[in-house]
Amino acid sequence: MEVSKMNPKENKRNLWNDVNYNEYQRHVTISAISSSTESTKEVDNKIVYMEDLEKRKQVYGICGECNEPGTGQYWCQPCNAKRFKDNFKNWTSGNKYIDEFIQQSQLNAVHYSRYLEWIPFENFKDITYITKGGFGKIYSAEWPEGYIYFWDIKNQNWKKCGSKVALKSLDNSSCISTEFLNEIRSHLQIYVWDVIPCFGITQDPDTKNYMMVLMYCEYGNLRNYFLNKESDYYLKIENLKGIASGLLDIHNAGKVHKDLHSGNILFNYIPYISDLGMCQPANNEEQSAKKEGVYGVLPYMAPEVLRGYQYTKASDIYSFGIIMNEYISEETPYNNIPHNSALTIKICKGLRPNIFKYTPKLLADLITKCWDAKAENRPTAEELYQTLSKLHSHKYDISSQANEYDDKIKLNRTSEKRSKNIQTHPQAIYTSRLLNFKNLPEPVNSDVAKTALHSECLDCQLDELDLDEINQDEENNTE
Numbered sequence: 340m341e342v343s344k345m346n347p348k349e350n351k352r353n354l355w356n357d358v359n360y361n362e363y364q365r366h367v368t369i370s371a372i373s374s375s376t377e378s379t380k381e382v383d384n385k386i387v388y389m390e391d392l393e394k395r396k397q398v399y400g401i402c403g404e405c406n407e408p409g410t411g412q413y414w415c416q417p418c419n420a421k422r423f424k425d426n427f428k429n430w431t432s433g434n435k436y437i438d439e440f441i442q443q444s445q446l447n448a449v450h451y452s453r454y455l456e457w458i459p460f461e462n463f464k465d466i467t468y469i470t471k472g473g474f475g476k477i478y479s480a481e482w483p484e485g486y487i488y489f490w491d492i493k494n495q496n497w498k499k500c501g502s503k504v505a506l507k508s509l510d511n512s513s514c515i516s517t518e519f520l521n522e523i524r525s526h527l528q529i530y531v532w533d534v535i536p537c538f539g540i541t542q543d544p545d546t547k548n549y550m551m552v553l554m555y556c557e558y559g560n561l562r563n564y565f566l567n568k569e570s571d572y573y574l575k576i577e578n579l580k581g582i583a584s585g586l587l588d589i590h591n592a593g594k595v596h597k598d599l600h601s602g603n604i605l606f607n608y609i610p611y612i613s614d615l616g617m618c619q620p621a622n623n624e625e626q627s628a629k630k631e632g633v634y635g636v637l638p639y640m641a642p643e644v645l646r647g648y649q650y651t652k653a654s655d656i657y658s659f660g661i662i663m664n665e666y667i668s669e670e671t672p673y674n675n676i677p678h679n680s681a682l683t684i685k686i687c688k689g690l691r692p693n694i695f696k697y698t699p700k701l702l703a704d705l706i707t708k709c710w711d712a713k714a715e716n717r718p719t720a721e722e723l724y725q726t727l728s729k730l731h732s733h734k735y736d737i738s739s740q741a742n743e744y745d746d747k748i749k750l751n752r753t754s755e756k757r758s759k760n761i762q763t764h765p766q767a768i769y770t771s772r773l774l775n776f777k778n779l780p781e782p783v784n785s786d787v788a789k790t791a792l793h794s795e796c797l798d799c800q801l802d803e804l805d806l807d808e809i810n811q812d813e814e815n816n817t818e
Contacts, residue, residue, distance in 0.1 A: 353492055356400035358412045363387055363398045366411030366450030389449070403492040411450030413489035420446045422490065422497075423454070432457045437540060437549075440520045444527055451488055453527055456539035458482070458552055463541070466506065471770075475548070478506040479555055486538045507551040508543055523551070533585030535605060535613040553613070556605035561662065564606040565669050569752070572699070572741040573731065578610045579663055580727040585612040586659060587720040590652050597650040598771055599658035600639040601665055632775035637768070638672040642687045642712055642782035645774070653714035659723065660709025661692065667702065668695035669748060677766035683776050687712075689785020697747040699740040701730060712782035 358365055367389045387394050392408050399409030402418055410416040423445035432438055441455045448454035463480040470477050485501035523537065538552045558564045570578070582604060589596055589612070596603075596615065603614040633644055641657035644650055661672055672692040673682060682690075691710055694703050705726055711717050718726065763769075 352403050354401040354403045355409060355413045356398065358398060366414065366453065367395060367399075369449070411453075414448075414450045415490075416447070416449045419448065419490060423448075430457055432540070432542070436520060440523070441540065451486065452536050454487070455523075455527070455537065456486070456552075458539045458541045460541050460544055463504070463506070469505070475508045475510050478508070478550075480504055480506050482538075482552070503555040504538065505551075505553045505555045506541065507553060508546070508548045509550070510548065533581050533609075533611060534588060534615065535611045554607065554611070556607040556611060556613075558606035558608075561601040561604040561606065561610070561666060562671065565666060569749070572744045575666055576702075576727060576731045578606075579666065580724065580731055581610050582612060582662070583659070583720060583724040583727050585610075586655060587724050589615070590655070590720045595650050595652055596655050596658075598635055599655050599662065600636040600769070601662050601671075602636070602769060604662060632773045634771050634773055636771055637678040637682065637774060638692070640774075641710075641714070642683075642779075643714060645683045645686065645776055646779045646782070647776075651714065652720065653717050656717040656720065656723065657710050657714075660706050660717075663702075663709065664692055664694060664706045667698055667706070668693055669752065670695075671763065671767075671769070674763045674767050676764055678768045679766065680776050683779055687780045687782045689783050691785075695744075695748065695751070697740075697744045699737050699744060701737070705730075712784045 362385065364385045364387060366387075368386050369389045387398050389395075389410070395408035395410065399412060399414075401407065402409055402415035404418050405415060407415065407417070423442075427442055432441070437457065441457050444453070444455040462484055463482055466478050466480045468476065468478055480503070481501075482504045483501045485499045488498045488500045490496075491498045523540070527537075535556070536554050538554070541550050541552055542548070543550060558568065564570075586596070586599070594615070596612070598614055599612070603612065605611050605613050633640075633647070633650075635644065637645070639658040639661045641654035644654050665672055670693055676682060689712065691707075694706060698706075705718070705723075709717055709723070
């Protein structure tokens, strides 16, 4: 991307500080999220506010051109905004809404992770199809030029980082809407650390569908990760803590994910939350249809959402509980039965997935609390993050339980039972879709599920009586 060069100044030099990510965020925060009821001391201590000039100077250093404190690592928002603005005349997407949207992100960016680019499709190389999601296709591609990392004061040019990226196309998005852009905007309103960064927007020249340009994650989603890469108990707790941190960032920004499942947890050495509502239908007809049901992956959806109530932060926590148990047990939830109205009835009546019987009790209790039928009984994202942090830091207190878990899960990976668990029923669907169930019962916690938590088997699988009851319930239930 060509940019007009600023007027040369004498004695330009780098006055930035390297940021310790364990102590501070990579960039300033503009809104006072410290007032949120879901902020934690650990997270709050990392925040540097825009108005705190001394703290900014201490953490990020000084811009070598305007001598003002930085707004992020190696970043000066006022100076870089001028450079971006001078370059507006050199590019266009052909769509004024997209142009204005990207321009605003560049003018307001306090760090390289806060701006977007319009990236011509021909800038990508080796484009390879990966998979199809609920509302579009995913590709990988090489982006040799890469994203802007910082302004090189000494050489007066942008420093860029070439990378492999994921291109997410959106079906029926050739006529893009402001609603779609609002979904991307939510990406910029969340502190990006445990959430997949979005670098910009491009357009497929053949289909004319718009595509998100996202960070590529080498190890794929959570399910691929645990099936192909062994992790011990403490690494799993560390990864779950990272996912909880990302969920806390989303909730602190006043957002609800609404589609949290293991397919939206991606791994690139560390876990990232993806799909911040951006994979919703992009055309207006599907938007209207959405009001007559709810989108999601059934096994991860809270019972109140299945009954037609809106997604809330508490429903995200329920989804997190299902994800947490899937990762610990290494079993896909409800993989042996159809994902239909019969399953929703049993979920409302208290059915939950297996809890691996050697799961340390404190973690099993946390999982069960997350998927409580009553939303008000579930922990907040703050409590999740704090509890998982304690479980990770107090590792020696339950070392015998953790060692037993590691031994047993390793045996389970090679057992005949494990091979059966990997197989899925042809009507077990793990992509987002429109669901609309009627006359579902009031959610309750199953007495069987409660006692199972303290039993030896910790197994809530469907037995023959359950299936008979489901079939009877389904006859009385209409979709």
